[in-house]
Amino acid sequence: GNKVWHTAGRSHRSNISSRGRRPETEQDEFRDRRRIEPHEFEVFFDPRELRKETCLLYEINWGGRHSVWRHTSQNTSNHVEVNFLEKFTTERYFRPSTRCSITWFLSWSPCGECSRAITEFLSLHPYVTLFIYIARLYHHTDHRNRQGLRDLISSGVTIQIMTEQEYCYCWRNFVNYPPSNEAYWPRYPHLWVKLYVLELYCIILGLPPCLKILRRKQPQLTFFTITLQTCHYQRIPPHLLWATGLK
Helix, strand or coil, X not given: CEEEEEEECCCCCCCCCCCXXXXXXXXXXXXXXXXXXXXXXXXXXXXXXXXXXXXXXXXXXXXXXXXEEEEEEECCCCCHHHHHHHHHCCCCCCCCCCCEEEEEEECCCCCHHHHHHHHHHHHHCCCEEEEEEECCCCCCCCHHHHHHHHHHHHCCCXXXXXXXXXXXXXXXXXXXXXXXXXXXXXXXXXXXXXXXXXXXXXXXXXXXXXXXXXXXXXXXEEEEEEEECHHHHHHCCHHHHHHCCCC
């Protein structure tokens, strides 16, 4: 197959493109919970870094009341997704018959077990709509994780890779940035976002993995390798391949 290597270290930042569903407008009334610090956001959501912990930034819109709740969460003894589901049903505004829209911004995509828990939760609560934006794909070569993401999509969940639009939105609504730094959210390289977009597309189509990630401790480098088979060329739109340097 055709291969392209990309190396990630602590390199410079550059602008990345914007696409995808726009989250709730910033003019909406909201209940603001704990914000994370700028350095936490940069470390957790950098697509080039393979940090073990997961960070979840989320919004809840109850019944179209134009009232948005925002909060942050991290792994405990359970994964953040499971923690959210357990806490969500205890909220005083929660009613099984109340329509609710939830938006997650995750530093890692859900694992297979969490995907199953989310799917079961949504089957019990048909009035809940879930949108998931992810910075990185968690152990994406594991078939259980790949199938879990496909099951989520089949159950009506929207899953997209975070782009500049989402990074900007999270910075302004979930990060405790200094007043003078509102416009200085992290600009991660365009290429790394496109690599994950390409692999997520492979997952959705049920294709074999094309992205391989190798981490070296000395020196601290992460290698991203794209290897394409015939099935990838046949089913992946050419513009996605061109964006990663494969033509």
